[in-house]
Amino acid sequence: MRRLFVLSALAACGGDGAEGPVGAISAHVTHYDYRFDIESRAAHATVTARVDTEGDCLTLPFRANDFDPATAKIDGKKAVSGTIEPTTMTLCGDGHAAGETITIDADMTIPLETVATSQVGYSITNDAEGNPFYYLVSWVGGCDKFGPCDSRPDQFATYTFHVTHPETLMVSCPGTITETSAIETLCDFDLPGGPTYSTFGVAAYPRAAWPSADKGMWGSVHVTVYDRPGTHITAAIDPAYHAGFVGWMESTFGPYPFGTELRVLTAPTYWSGFEHPGNIVLDDGLAKVVQPAYLHNVQHILDHEIAHMWAGDQTTIADTYDFVWKESMAEYLSFSFEAMMDPPAANKTAAAWKNFAAAAAYFPVPGEHPALFAYYGDVYGAGPMVLFRQLEVLTSRAKVIEALQSVLGRAHAISVDEVIEALQAKTGLDLSAYSAAWIHGSGKPVWPTINTTFTAGAGTSTLAVHQTLAQDRRCKFHVLLGGANPGEVVQVEVDTFRNGIDQEIQLPTPAFAVTVTQLDPFSECLVFPGTLARPIERAHPWRTARGAAADHAAAR
Numbered sequence: 001m002r003r004l005f006v007l008s009a010l011a012a013c014g015g016d017g018a019e020g021p022v023g024a025i026s027a028h029v030t031h032y033d034y035r036f037d038i039e040s041r042a043a044h045a046t047v048t049a050r051v052d053t054e055g056d057c058l059t060l061p062f063r064a065n066d067f068d069p070a071t072a073k074i075d076g077k078k079a080v081s082g083t084i085e086p087t088t089m090t091l092c093g094d095g096h097a098a099g100e101t102i103t104i105d106a107d108m109t110i111p112l113e114t115v116a117t118s119q120v121g122y123s124i125t126n127d128a129e130g131n132p133f134y135y136l137v138s139w140v141g142g143c144d145k146f147g148p149c150d151s152r153p154d155q156f157a158t159y160t161f162h163v164t165h166p167e168t169l170m171v172s173c174p175g176t177i178t179e180t181s182a183i184e185t186l187c188d189f190d191l192p193g194g195p196t197y198s199t200f201g202v203a204a205y206p207r208a209a210w211p212s213a214d215k216g217m218w219g220s221v222h223v224t225v226y227d228r229p230g231t232h233i234t235a236a237i238d239p240a241y242h243a244g245f246v247g248w249m250e251s252t253f254g255p256y257p258f259g260t261e262l263r264v265l266t267a268p269t270y271w272s273g274f275e276h277p278g279n280i281v282l283d284d285g286l287a288k289v290v291q292p293a294y295l296h297n298v299q300h301i302l303d304h305e306i307a308h309m310w311a312g313d314q315t316t317i318a319d320t321y322d323f324v325w326k327e328s329m330a331e332y333l334s335f336s337f338e339a340m341m342d343p344p345a346a347n348k349t350a351a352a353w354k355n356f357a358a359a360a361a362y363f364p365v366p367g368e369h370p371a372l373f374a375y376y377g378d379v380y381g382a383g384p385m386v387l388f389r390q391l392e393v394l395t396s397r398a399k400v401i402e403a404l405q406s407v408l409g410r411a412h413a414i415s416v417d418e419v420i421e422a423l424q425a426k427t428g429l430d431l432s433a434y435s436a437a438w439i440h441g442s443g444k445p446v447w448p449t450i451n452t453t454f455t456a457g458a459g460t461s462t463l464a465v466h467q468t469l470a471q472d473r474r475c476k477f478h479v480l481l482g483g484a485n486p487g488e489v490v491q492v493e494v495d496t497f498r499n500g501i502d503q504e505i506q507l508p509t510p511a512f513a514v515t516v517t518q519l520d521p522f523s524e525c526l527v528f529p530g531t532l533a534r535p536i537e538r539a540h541p542w543r544t545a546r547g548a549a550a551d552h553a554a555a556r
């Protein structure tokens with residue numbers, strides 16, 4: 001439905017009653033000043049943009065409720081005309097030249113709705129003790145659900161949130177927080193700008209549920225954890241380990257990008273964690289997961305979210321279908337630190353990636369462009385494997401980190417292909433065929449199946465390696481030959497990237513009878529044995545038990 005109001009006699013958009021250039025303005029938003037009330041969801045947005053192409057009408061994505069164009073303003077004056085379409089609003093006023101600033105003001109109501117069973121949108125979720133958690137989450141392309149917002153993923157802006165709320169609630173959002181009164185909280189996020197997907201986000205929870213614990217300095221950042229008693233998360237956070245991680249991130253990729261404070265807040269969430277700049281939200285159930293995918297669940301997930309401060313927030317995605325690189329880097333960076341400090345944790349992380357990837361329904365960059373919500377869960381395993389793990393095995397971790405250094409550490413938006421270019425430049429590998437085979441594709445990916453046959457000889461034995469599926473997907477991995485007794489192990493390196501998919505590898509005959517052959521014991525590549533002990537189910541690694549339960553209930 002299209003609603004239109006025209007204050008002037010002749011023109012719906014442009015010209016009459018206004019001065020200066022006419023036509024559609026193209027602009028980029030520089031600042032969002034956003035007021036809303038937690039309970040009523042009534043909101044007011046003041047959006048400031050820099051004009052790139054002159055004109056007198058500004059169109060912005062918009063999907064909130066109860067907007068009346070007749071009450072909207074441009075530069076503090078009533079708009080000459082305004083229209084609303086299902087996913088945009090257009091306001092016209094005086095003409096603006098390129099380089100000028102334009103400000104629009106609009107009132108609306110935030111819909112109390114989310115994408116499927118997730119918390120993308122605005123939601124109220126009760127924790128196990130009945131505490132209500134109010135959560136406003138944009139995610140990629142979603143900020144226009146709350147007001148006029150340029151929801152393109154590659155845009156950076158500054159933000160001021162004015163939130164009115166019951167006295168009992170504490171509000172947390174990116175930026176410097178000031179409680180201007182018992183019922184109003186201000187979050188001021190200025191330097192150096194954040195992407196909308198993570199920065200346009202506000203959380204509120206009863207104060208009693210968010211007692212704070214000072215975790216000291218992690219690198220140059222002062223960290224405070226807000227955690228409800230009984231979650232066991234505060235106890236699972238080892239400040240020395242995470243201080244080491246932040247220090248390593250800062251020395252490798254540059255200073256922590258968002259000031260001097262980092263808040264970590266636990267709450268009943270759909271996802272394990274979310275990387276609001278300087279304001280990480282973690283699921284309150286992380287410390288209680290039975291058989292978690294990661295060896296130290298809280299430790300890994302917190303480092304993943306911290307890594308996003310650089311990879312996702314400071315450097316962001318160019319397009320929705322670049323989503324995979326930010327998750328893969330967050331995974332790979334927490335894994336790389338585990339490999340230095342806690343090797344068993346790193347081994348388990350890489351094994352988890354293979355499990356996540358085994359039954360993926362989409363390629364890391366899916367050619368069919370499904371809705372992000374349909375495929376995002378598939379990137380957490382295949383992404384870090386094909387973008388980083390397999391390449392470090394073919395070259396070295398130092399070279400992969402060097403490639404990441406060349407793209408991180410500054411505020412800009414990058415695509416998956418730019419990440420691959422950086423990897424190609426620093427590893428020296430030609431990745432054109434590799435990228436076409438492993439990263440871009442349509443339909444459900446088929447990963448390589450490897451059959452091995454060991455034939456013992458007198459002095460020299462043979463390991464025959466045969467790849468039966470996905471023959472264009474090449475990599476490097478090991479095959480482990482084992483005997484009946486402890487210590488009877490030989491590792492054989494197999495490089496299909498350089499040596500082809502059918503090989504007869506000669507090796508000195510082991511001093512023991514080979515009774516066990518294990519494919520890829522170090523989780524170096526998405527190769528799988530011809531016969532699996534049991535089928536692997538499609539995994540949603542970042543969905544919590546609460547999220548899974550909500551999805552199952554919705555599916556019934």
Ligand SMILES: [Zn+2]
Nearest residue numbers: 304308327330
């Ligand atoms: Zn993530």
